[in-house]
Structures are given as C-alpha cells and as structure tokens.
Amino acid sequence: MAHAIPFARMNGLGNEILVADLRGQTKRITPDAARALAARAETHFDQIMAIHDPVTPGTSAYIRIINSDGSESGACGNGMRCVVQALAAETGERDFVFETRAGLLEAREREDGMLTVDMGKPRFDWQAIPLSEEFADTRAIELQIGPIDAPILHSPSVASMGNPHAIFWVSEDVWSYQLDRFGPILEHHPLFPERANISLARVTSKASLDLRTWERGVGLTKACGSAACAAAVCAARTGRTGRSVTITVPAGGELLIEWLDNDHVLMTGPAEWEWSGTLDPETGAFSRDEAALETAS
Numbered sequence: 001m002a003h004a005i006p007f008a009r010m011n012g013l014g015n016e017i018l019v020a021d022l023r024g025q026t027k028r029i030t031p032d033a034a035r036a037l038a039a040r041a042e043t044h045f046d047q048i049m050a051i052h053d054p055v056t057p058g059t060s061a062y063i064r065i066i067n068s069d070g071s072e073s074g075a076c077g078n079g080m081r082c083v084v085q086a087l088a089a090e091t092g093e094r095d096f097v098f099e100t101r102a103g104l105l106e107a108r109e110r111e112d113g114m115l116t117v118d119m120g121k122p123r124f125d126w127q128a129i130p131l132s133e134e135f136a137d138t139r140a141i142e143l144q145i146g147p148i149d150a151p152i153l154h155s156p157s158v159a160s161m162g163n164p165h166a167i168f169w170v171s172e173d174v175w176s177y178q179l180d181r182f183g184p185i186l187e188h189h190p191l192f193p194e195r196a197n198i199s200l201a202r203v204t205s206k207a208s209l210d211l212r213t214w215e216r217g218v219g220l221t222k223a224c225g226s227a228a229c230a231a232a233v234c235a236a237r238t239g240r241t242g243r244s245v246t247i248t249v250p251a252g253g254e255l256l257i258e259w260l261d262n263d264h265v266l267m268t269g270p271a272e273w274e275w276s277g278t279l280d281p282e283t284g285a286f287s288r289d290e291a292a293l294e295t296a297s
C-alpha cells in the first residue's frame with residue numbers, strides 16, 4: 001500500500017470503532033474508503049474516528065467522525081472513549097481536549113482505566129437539533145409510527161448532543177420492538193432534515209434505563225454513547241429520572257451519564273483495543289500488523 005496510515009480496531013461497549021491516525025499529513029479518509037472498510041467483515045465498523053492534527057491552539061487533535069455509510073457526524077461518545085484510550089496508551093497522558101465538527105470537548109482516562117468524556121451541553125431548541133418545523137416544547141414532539149389510533153411508537157423527546165437524537169419512551173422490553181423496521185423510516189423522516197439517531201428507552205428506575213439505538217448512517221448498533229447522553233438528559237428533563245443515570249446498552253454493558261449543574265454531560269465507560277494495522281485512506285485497502293496476527297492465531 002502506497003499511502004498506508006496506522007489504525008486500530010477497537011470497540012466501546014460493542015460499538016465497532018476504527019481509530020485511524022492521520023496526524024502529520026493532509027490526507028483524509030474518503031467516503032469510498034470508509035464504505036469499502038465497512039463492507040469487509042474484518043474491518044466492519046460503525047464509526048471511524050480519524051485523528052488529525054489540531055486546528056485550534058491548545059487542543060490535542062481534531063477528530064473527524066465517519067459513519068459506515070461514509071457520512072460524517074459531530075459526535076460519537078463511544079468512539080471518543082476509544083480515541084482517549086489509544087492516545088493515553090501512546091503518550092502516557094491522561095487529559096485531552098479534542099475538537100470535532102460540533103466544537104471542543106474534554107476527556108480523560110481515569111486511574112481505574114475507565115474513560116470519561118465531557119460531551120458538552122445538550123441543545124433542545126428545534127432549530128439546533130434540527131427539526132424541519134417549529135416545536136415550542138421538544139420534550140415530546142408529534143411523531144408516531146403505526147396505526148394512527150394505536151401507535152406503536154409515539155411522542156419522542158428530541159435533543160442534540162452535537163448530533164440529532166429522537167428518544168421514544170417504551171414500557172415493554174426494548175427488544176420487543178421492530179427497531180430494524182422502524183429505525184430507517186424514522187431516521188429519514190422529513191421532520192429530520194439532517195436525519196436522526198433513533199432510540200428506544202425504557203426507564204427501569206429513577207437512576208437507570210435500558211437503551212437500544214438505530215444509528216443514523218449505520219443501522220442497529222450494540223451501543224451509542226451520544227444516544228445514551230441524549231436519553232439521560234431527556235429522561236431528567238421530563239421527570240422520568242434524576243440527573244445521574246446508568247444506561248444499559250444492547251451488548252450488555254453500562255455507561256454512567258451525569259448531567260452536571262453547569263449543563264455539561266459527562267459520559268463514563270470502557271473502551272477495548274482489538275487489533276492494529278494499516279490502511280489506505282483513499283481506497284480502504286488494509287493489512288493487519290503481524291504481531292496482531294500472531295496474537296490471534
């Protein structure tokens with residue numbers, strides 16, 4: 001491969017992440033390369049976190065977030081924890097400030113190895129999400145799926161965590177709904193001009209909820225960090241929970257979400273390295289490091 005760059009295959013609670021290192025060069029991962037990587041079982045991913053040189057002085061890096069359909073997002077909580085773990089292992093540092101399309105965010109690796117990301121302030125105004133029509137109250141908007149007089153899902157809360165989220169509150173097990181069927185319809189609903197991440201949330205106590213997400217530009221995933229943050233703030237905002245919530249995701253793990261008095265949302269959880277290799281950012285051709293292959297065999 002002529003223009004190979006290092007990358008690591010990682011996951012954040014099962015959310016499949018490729019962390020690609022493009023520091024020191026001007027290359028970008030093309031949408032074609034992203035789709036080619038997503039199409040192969042070995043490198044199938046939900047998001048690529050592309051680490052670029054810092055743009056704003058004082059930041060550690062600029063992170064481009066690329067979905068498996070080649071589109072870009074302003075936020076990815078699980079991917080950001082993977083970036084923190086990778087850079088902490090490389091540099092020995094624990095505290096970072098990153099820039100994404102959505103702005104600056106602080107993140108750190110804790111002494112116990114857990115990763116905390118300050119996901120910034122949620123936005124609830126309809127223009128910020130964005131919605132295509134005005135809603136004065138975004139705690140429950142008019143949107144439903146299923147028969148008009150007996151909807152299966154209805155009245156979601158909506159929020160932006162740097163990316164758009166709709167949270168449908170359900171009373172049954174989150175697995176009992178056909179999210180694979182409703183997810184794509186709702187993601188592309190005309191109410192969401194930039195599409196949306198669609199989640200089902202079941203409140204299990206004043207401090208916990210179960211969450212399942214259909215991700216914009218991806219599909220069903222095993223976890224979604226920004227959806228966990230959106231669900232937590234919407235749950236608190238509608239009086240369903242307090243401001244500190246443990247979220248159980250489909251892979252079975254947990255995220256702690258804390259909505260602080262200064263309006264910032266902290267997300268704490270694990271990340272896991274799987275293997276490393278190199279990839280061509282223009283074509284998506286890749287190879288695994290030999291050491292990783294030896295470990296796997």
Ligand SMILES: N[C@@H](CCC[C@H](N)C(=O)O)C(=O)O
Nearest residue numbers: 073076077078163224225226
């Ligand atoms: N998996 C992510 C969310 C990634 C972005 C999303 N699909 C979008 O397009 O907004 C997370 O952990 O937050």
